[in-house]
Amino acid sequence: MSLPQTHTLANEPLGSTVHRTVLPSGLRVVTEAIPSMRSATLGAWAGVGSRDEPAVESGASHFLEHLLFKGTEKRSAEEISRVIEAVGGESNAYTARDHTCYYERVLAEDLPLAVDVLGDAVCGSRIAADDVEVERGVILEEIAASADDPAEQVFEHFNRALFGDGGLGRDIAGTAESVRALTAEQVRAFYDRHYVDSNLVVSVAGGIDHDETLKLVREAFAPMRPGPEVPPRRPSGPGYDVAAVDPEPLVVARDDTEQAHLVVGCRTMSRRDPRMYALGVLDNILGGGMSSRLFRIIREERGLAYTVRSGSAYFGETGLFSVYAGCSPDKSRRVRDLILAEIERAATDGVGDEELRRGKKMYQVGVLMAAEDSGARMEWLGRDELLYGELQTLERDLARNEAVTSDDVRAVAADILSQPMTTAAVGPFDREEFA
Known part of the structure; x- marks a missing residue:
C-alpha cells in the first residue's frame, strides 16, 4: 500500500509553514499554517477551464461551477449555503480559462464543517437534469448581462482577436447557443473526464494544522475517482493551437x-x-x-x-x-x-x-x-x-x-x-x- 508523500517548507515573512502532500489516489493537498490568523480558507482546484472545451461543449466548465453547489445525496442546494452561512462563512466559485476553483472561507474553528461541505459538493454533486435546466436559465441571464456591458464585451472581442476561435479566444461562459445546446449527459460526461483526483488540488491556508486538515480532506474527498496517473489536460487539442492563429x-x-x-x-x-x-x-x-x-x-x-x-x-x-x-x-x-x-x-x-x-x-x-x-x-x-x-x-x-x-x-x-x-x-x- 502506497503512503502519502509530504514536503515541507518555511515561509519566513509570514512565520508560516507550507506542507504539500500527494495522496496515493493522486490528490494533491497543500496547506499553509499561519498561527496569527483566526480564519481559514479552503479551495478545491480542478485543472480544467474553458480552453479545454471542444466547441460543442463551450461553457461546460462554467456550467459545472454552477451545478456543483446545486445539491448532493447528503445536502440540498439550500442546505449547502445555509450550513456555511450559519457559521458566518462564505462559499463561492469561479471559472477561468485553464482552471476552476471552488472555495469556502470560515473561522479556523469551523474548518471541519467547510471541508465536509465542499468535499461533498465537489465529489458528490447530483448534476441532475432538472438542476441543469434551472441553471441553464441562470447562465443565459449571466451571458445576457455581460452582453449589455460594453466594458466586458471589449475584452471578449480583444481575446478573440488575439487568440482566434479556440478555447483561449472564446467567452468563458460559452455562448447563448452553446449553453442552450448542452445536455445534462454532456455536462456529466465532461465532469467524469476532468474531475478526478489526479487533476485536482485542495489548498488550505490560515489558522490550521496540516495533519488535522489532511485527515479531514482525505475523508471528505474520498468519493472522488482516482483517474489516470497523468492529468487528462494536455498541451494540445482545443484552445492550444495558439501559434497557428495570426x-x-x-x-x-x-x-x-x-x-x-x-x-x-x-x-x-x-x-x-x-x-x-x-x-x-x-x-x-x-x-x-x-x-x-x-x-x-x-x-x-x-x-x-x-x-x-x-x-x-x-x-x-x-x-x-x-x-x-x-x-x-x-x-x-x-x-x-x-x-x-x-x-x-x-x-x-x-x-x-x-x-x-x-x-x-x-x-x-x-x-x-x-x-x-x-x-x-x-x-x-x-x-x-x-x-x-x-x-x-x-x-x-x-x-x-x-x-x-x-x-x-x-x-x-x-x-x-x-x-x-x-x-x-x-x-x-x-x-x-x-x-
Missing part, C-alpha cells in the same frame, strides 16, 4: 454607448518564462496606479479618459498584455494613438531608475498585503501547485521581482511590446469610422 490588428463592435471602450495589447510569454517579472514591473510603470505613465498622460495632462489601466495574464504557452481605456467616442482614436505611442516609447527608450523602483515596490507591497489574507494565501498555494507544479515561497518570489533591472525591462519591452498591437473597440462607430 492576431487581428483591429476589431470594432458597434454599440450605441455614451462612452467608447478600448483595449490595446498583444501576446506575451508563458507563465513559466522568467521575463514575466520584468513585464510585471513594466506593467506597473505603464498603467498601474495614478502615477503611471498612461494615467498621467491620458487623464491628468489631457483629460481624455476617466479610466486607463494596464494588465497582464499568463497561460501555459502564451500570455497577454493589455491597456484598457474608457473615453468619449470622439476622443477614442486619439487615446488609442497615445497608448500606442507610450508602448513604443517604452520599447525604444526603456524606463528610468525612479520608475523602476516604483514598479518593483508596487509589486512587493501588493504581494505582502495580500499575504495577510487567508483567501489570498489559499489562492497562491492552489495556483502554484496546479498551474506551475511547484510551491514558491514569498522570499523567492519577491527576490525575483527585486532582481529586475532597467536593462531587463528595456529588453522585455523591445522583445514583446515592439510587435504589432491588436486593438479592440466598442462604441457608436463602425470599423471604417474608427480606423
Whole structure:
C-alpha cells in the first residue's frame, strides 16, 4: 500500500509553514499554517477551464461551477449555503480559462464543517437534469448581462482577436447557443473526464494544522475517482493551437454607448518564462496606479479618459498584455494613438531608475498585503501547485521581482511590446469610422 508523500517548507515573512502532500489516489493537498490568523480558507482546484472545451461543449466548465453547489445525496442546494452561512462563512466559485476553483472561507474553528461541505459538493454533486435546466436559465441571464456591458464585451472581442476561435479566444461562459445546446449527459460526461483526483488540488491556508486538515480532506474527498496517473489536460487539442492563429490588428463592435471602450495589447510569454517579472514591473510603470505613465498622460495632462489601466495574464504557452481605456467616442482614436505611442516609447527608450523602483515596490507591497489574507494565501498555494507544479515561497518570489533591472525591462519591452498591437473597440462607430 502506497503512503502519502509530504514536503515541507518555511515561509519566513509570514512565520508560516507550507506542507504539500500527494495522496496515493493522486490528490494533491497543500496547506499553509499561519498561527496569527483566526480564519481559514479552503479551495478545491480542478485543472480544467474553458480552453479545454471542444466547441460543442463551450461553457461546460462554467456550467459545472454552477451545478456543483446545486445539491448532493447528503445536502440540498439550500442546505449547502445555509450550513456555511450559519457559521458566518462564505462559499463561492469561479471559472477561468485553464482552471476552476471552488472555495469556502470560515473561522479556523469551523474548518471541519467547510471541508465536509465542499468535499461533498465537489465529489458528490447530483448534476441532475432538472438542476441543469434551472441553471441553464441562470447562465443565459449571466451571458445576457455581460452582453449589455460594453466594458466586458471589449475584452471578449480583444481575446478573440488575439487568440482566434479556440478555447483561449472564446467567452468563458460559452455562448447563448452553446449553453442552450448542452445536455445534462454532456455536462456529466465532461465532469467524469476532468474531475478526478489526479487533476485536482485542495489548498488550505490560515489558522490550521496540516495533519488535522489532511485527515479531514482525505475523508471528505474520498468519493472522488482516482483517474489516470497523468492529468487528462494536455498541451494540445482545443484552445492550444495558439501559434497557428495570426492576431487581428483591429476589431470594432458597434454599440450605441455614451462612452467608447478600448483595449490595446498583444501576446506575451508563458507563465513559466522568467521575463514575466520584468513585464510585471513594466506593467506597473505603464498603467498601474495614478502615477503611471498612461494615467498621467491620458487623464491628468489631457483629460481624455476617466479610466486607463494596464494588465497582464499568463497561460501555459502564451500570455497577454493589455491597456484598457474608457473615453468619449470622439476622443477614442486619439487615446488609442497615445497608448500606442507610450508602448513604443517604452520599447525604444526603456524606463528610468525612479520608475523602476516604483514598479518593483508596487509589486512587493501588493504581494505582502495580500499575504495577510487567508483567501489570498489559499489562492497562491492552489495556483502554484496546479498551474506551475511547484510551491514558491514569498522570499523567492519577491527576490525575483527585486532582481529586475532597467536593462531587463528595456529588453522585455523591445522583445514583446515592439510587435504589432491588436486593438479592440466598442462604441457608436463602425470599423471604417474608427480606423
